[in-house]
Amino acid sequence: MRPYHLIPAVPALGLVLMPFLPFVNTDGLWFGLPRMLVWGAVWCVMCTPALLLTERLMNREEAEK
């Protein structure tokens, strides 16, 4: 297990915790959209940069080896 393995855990945690966060799982809107929808979409988008960063770190480690 390397530290970069944990980077994708951040958006994953954001998505899994979605229904338990009181400021997310409530009525009211953000940007005219349901809060859960905005929260879910943002963390979904964050998955890609998290994986890109992980891949870069993995490649760097492989190159160093």
Add this chain to the structure above:
Amino acid sequence: MTTILVMTFTGIALIGVLGFVGRRRPAADLSEWAVGGRRFGALSMWFLQAGEVFTTFTFLGMAGLAFSGGVAALYALPYVPIGYMVLFFLAKRLWSLGKERGYLTQGDYLEDRYDSKLLGTVAAVLGVVFVLPYLQLQITGLGLIVQLVTGDSASGTLSMIIGCALVVAFVLWAGLHGVAMTSYFKDIVMLVVLAVLLIAIPAHFSGGVTAMFHRIDALHPEMLTIHAGPSDQVWFTTSMLVSMVGVGLMCLPHAWPAVMSARDPKVLRRNYTWMPLYELCLLMPIIVGFAAVLVLKPGTPANGILLTLSKQVLPTWATGLVVVAAIATAMVPAAGILIGISSLVARNIARVRDERKQFWINHGTVVAACGLSLLLAIYRPDLLANLLLLTYSGTVQLAPAIALGFLARRPVGKVAVLAGLFVGELVVVWLTFWQKGLAGNVNAGLVGLAANIAVLALATAAERLTTRPSAQDTSEPMEVRA
């Protein structure tokens, strides 16, 4: 009505033709047919994997779920990206094993990793039993779409028959290449249609998306939260977790041919990196479903709301295009499922040594599986409905065996894996059909998985106590036939 009907059957025929175009000459062997000779690049892989995610359930079911349960429908948003993040790390190992040892199916993998033909066969039988209802769901969905739009059940039945005949024909001819070619068409037409509906439906009924949500916030605030009831936080989280494990560990057998077809592991990793962005498209039918909350009466059949609203808002020709997109989301996944089922039967159940015979058994299974699903869809649409409840919770019981199989040294034996699998399936069936309320809103698959892992651990401990250590681990078993 005639315009829609003409567009419907033209769409079905076009998908069939595209499937045929996927390959110029018929495949020479099962490997070429089922995994395209392992030569698929990033674009084909992208559409093949997206093809598995966006089905009739996504297109019609998500809108229905948002209409009946509000934001509870969002349980379907996180599990694919999280599952893909798991697969991002497993991709290299999975692809290398598949290439080196010649896997075509999930059964091949389990058989090889545990050196057990019995485990391979059991996994294949479970895969066929649990996925066949999913195939029938696609066919029933196709008929339902046409029936809903035309109001004529005969047209619905005819569309199912023609659709199935064309799917069988192009799958037999082109194999995975045919699925890839139709997937391009399916995803493009589906995205165009969803984008149009996303703008047109909220604009027509509420003056736009944000205006629509402001009205929902004022009139139905409960639709914007996960609250007590059948779709509470427990249901949301456990359903999400089971689906996440299912995607992340490739528990559905029809996911395997697409992954095995990749040219190299970099292609897989690139797809798993970018696919979460594509998953945002799931929000489009969900938002359309919210529009129905303000327009349709509660209790309206949920699966038809996207088509009902389309008919109210769009001109006839555009509704025809929506129907074509919906039909594509039924026919293309059905083709992928058929490849998954038939290769399991040919490789892991029938077990003939002659490659030519294996190929013909595979093709016979394509015809038989689709024919059976079609007959059941027409005459007994409810017969397999209960089994559909087991598609995810049943197949996810293979997760411990698949996960531990990635390790170079096998920490558990085949007997322990089979014991855990047996108990897990038993618990799932018992909770699904006999003791429905016992687990509350906890997904039965998760309870089964807990029992499965507990039995696996106990059986492994017992095995280690009774067996000499040297007999435990054989790191790299015999190669399976490619």
